[in-house]
Amino acid sequence: MLQTDGAQYVQWELLNGNFETRQGREYRNYWDIWIPADVLAVLQFDDAQGPAALDPAELDAMLDWLEAGARPRHAVVLNHMIYHLAAFTSGDDTRRLLRVFDKLPERNQNWWILQTLHDPAALPLLKYWSTLPAPKDQQGILEHIIGGLSARSQNRGAALKLCCEATEECLLQHVRHSVAPAALAASADVEISSETEARNWLDGGATPAAKITIRYVDELKRSTVVRRGDGAEEHWQYLYDCWRNVDKSSGDNPTR
Numbered sequence: 001m002l003q004t005d006g007a008q009y010v011q012w013e014l015l016n017g018n019f020e021t022r023q024g025r026e027y028r029n030y031w032d033i034w035i036p037a038d039v040l041a042v043l044q045f046d047d048a049q050g051p052a053a054l055d056p057a058e059l060d061a062m063l064d065w066l067e068a069g070a071r072p073r074h075a076v077v078l079n080h081m082i083y084h085l086a087a088f089t090s091g092d093d094t095r096r097l098l099r100v101f102d103k104l105p106e107r108n109q110n111w112w113i114l115q116t117l118h119d120p121a122a123l124p125l126l127k128y129w130s131t132l133p134a135p136k137d138q139q140g141i142l143e144h145i146i147g148g149l150s151a152r153s154q155n156r157g158a159a160l161k162l163c164c165e166a167t168e169e170c171l172l173q174h175v176r177h178s179v180a181p182a183a184l185a186a187s188a189d190v191e192i193s194s195e196t197e198a199r200n201w202l203d204g205g206a207t208p209a210a211k212i213t214i215r216y217v218d219e220l221k222r223s224t225v226v227r228r229g230d231g232a233e234e235h236w237q238y239l240y241d242c243w244r245n246v247d248k249s250s251g252d253n254p255t256r
Helices: 006-022 056-067 075-085 092-102 111-116 120-129 136-154 168-177 180-187 195-203
Strands: 213-216 223-227 233-239 242-245
Touching: 006 056, 006 075, 056 075, 056 092, 056 168, 075 092, 075 111, 092 120, 092 195, 111 136, 120 136, 120 195, 168 213, 168 223, 168 233, 168 242
Parallel strands: none
Antiparallel strands: 213 223, 223 233, 233 242
């Protein structure tokens, strides 16, 4: 590839390097002196364990980059960037990414890109897209995605486990999840039947409110004032080994 398409090779390196380093993994380290460079092999010789995870701030940075109009210089690399990011999005971040996907010139020929999507709130849009002309194999992939997300939405509450560490990353997870059930319930009643309605759905969401700022009010960083993008403020505290919204009923327990 270095001889036939050097630019694409560089784009693959940048993409893989971004995902690996943003997840706290090593990329292109001293092991490379023994292994020929191969864009299809992402080196993970460090001690990272468990499922892939992307810090909300890192995800936000990559989505901001795409929303600003920036793109990998090769279309294939962009396709795979969306494919990998879809595994980490939920709520308004899902709409942000799907707005990028919606602008692909051959969107209907590339439903495979959405195979990693885990957010059932996207079902109204996906169901509409499934009514559009597409290659048979891509149509089958989209229907499979819809089936998986439909099943996931039915047991979402039981399956989801939130982090309960005294860190800002875990706090953000709880803050974002606190609005997700309402968004999922609302999406169940939405039916999209035209491109105009699809664009309205994509442009709707809660983009301003998705921007969250955190102000700690104690030295130990266990008590915070969370301000959403729409100006709403909530008081969260790390109580009984987990983050809790103290403005809500004391009987509410986070999923652990």
